Amino acid sequence: MSWTDERIEQLRKLWEAGNTASQIAEELGGVSRNAVIGKAHRLGLQSRPSPVRSAGAASSAAPAAPAAAAPVAPAPVAAPVAAPVASAPVAAAPVRAAPPVAPTPTAPTPAAAKPADEPAPFDEDDADTQTDAEAAPVRSTVREIETAISTMPVAAPQPVIRSVGPGGFLRQGPGDQQPPATPAPPRRLVPAKPSSDIAGKTGLLDLSDKICKWPIGHPGEPDFHFCGKPINPGFPYCLDHCSVAYQAQLPRRDRRPPPPLPFGGPRVR
DNA sequence: CCCTGATTCGC
DNA sequence: GCGAATCAGG
Numbered sequence: 001m002s003w004t005d006e007r008i009e010q011l012r013k014l015w016e017a018g019n020t021a022s023q024i025a026e027e028l029g030g031v032s033r034n035a036v037i038g039k040a041h042r043l044g045l046q047s048r049p050s051p052v053r054s055a056g057a058a059s060s061a062a063p064a065a066p067a068a069a070a071p072v073a074p075a076p077v078a079a080p081v082a083a084p085v086a087s088a089p090v091a092a093a094p095v096r097a098a099p100p101v102a103p104t105p106t107a108p109t110p111a112a113a114k115p116a117d118e119p120a121p122f123d124e125d126d127a128d129t130q131t132d133a134e135a136a137p138v139r140s141t142v143r144e145i146e147t148a149i150s151t152m153p154v155a156a157p158q159p160v161i162r163s164v165g166p167g168g169f170l171r172q173g174p175g176d177q178q179p180p181a182t183p184a185p186p187r188r189l190v191p192a193k194p195s196s197d198i199a200g201k202t203g204l205l206d207l208s209d210k211i212c213k214w215p216i217g218h219p220g221e222p223d224f225h226f227c228g229k230p231i232n233p234g235f236p237y238c239l240d241h242c243s244v245a246y247q248a249q250l251p252r253r254d255r256r257p258p259p260p261l262p263f264g265g266p267r268v269r
Numbered sequence: 270c271c272c273t274g275a276t277t278c279g280c
Numbered sequence: 281g282c283g284a285a286t287c288a289g290g
Contacts, residue, residue: 003281021274035283037274042281048274 001030003039011036015045202228212238214245 001007007028014024021040022033031039041047202225207213212227213236229238237245 020272022272032283033273034285038281038283041275
């Protein structure tokens with residue numbers, strides 16, 4: 001496929017409408033995403049926010065310097081940590097009307113962020129050409145909306161960091177005096193008493209550095225316990241279990257080949 | 270992993 | 281000029 005005037009025009013439209021390169025490529029057909037990007041650049045189409053560009057430098061591209069054009073307030077890094085508690089939108093409910101705090105000139109945080117270049121809403125000159133491309137613009141619009149929604153500042157705020165404790169209550173930060181909204185009754189995660197299965201056996205709490213810590217059974221099983229015999233001095237296990245735990249390595253030639261792994265071994269890629 | 274756009278470079 | 285390969289962030 002070659003870049004006919006028609007296809008170039010289509011590319012231009014879709015690109016400026018905010019479609020992704022892969023969408024455009026799919027729409028045009030016969031070209032790859034890379035081809036679209038390459039062509040777009042050669043056409044001098046305005047570059048769009050790219051993951052890569054942010055870090056490095058706006059080398060060749062970006063004549064429309066966003067720095068100058070951006071209407072965004074400089075926002076001199078207003079204490080990123082301090083803010084959340086007071087303004088926390090998370091605690092949506094009972095936050096008493098924020099006291100008339102000192103007129104902190106907080107930057108219009110997220111809402112102000114707005115694309116430097118607004119895509120021209122419509123190109124009236126091309127209205128006649130629209131007929132052949134009915135479907136595309138619609139899809140673009142849908143995507144634009146989706147993108148807009150997903151990037152809306154409204155969805156963002158969740159700055160209050162609280163962890164969820166057992167029972168579902170929220171742990172509070174130091175300055176957070178509001179009681180938890182729903183104080184869930186404490187729940188035990190483990191039985192208060194050891195089950196009768198391990199009565200008389202060495203449980204976790206019975207461990208010391210004088211008795212064998214060799215596990216008998218598996219954690220989670222009702223009768224899981226530890227060996228509990230006196231240790232072999234200098235080791236965490238008794239003599240018997242030391243002999244299991246510490247084995248001299250045989251010379252390679254004397255070793256048994258390991259049994260085949262149950263699932264065909266590790267994946268190889 | 271997936272996605273994205275940018276860049277490079279052989280053709 | 282073209283676009284695959286590659287890079288690099290989200």
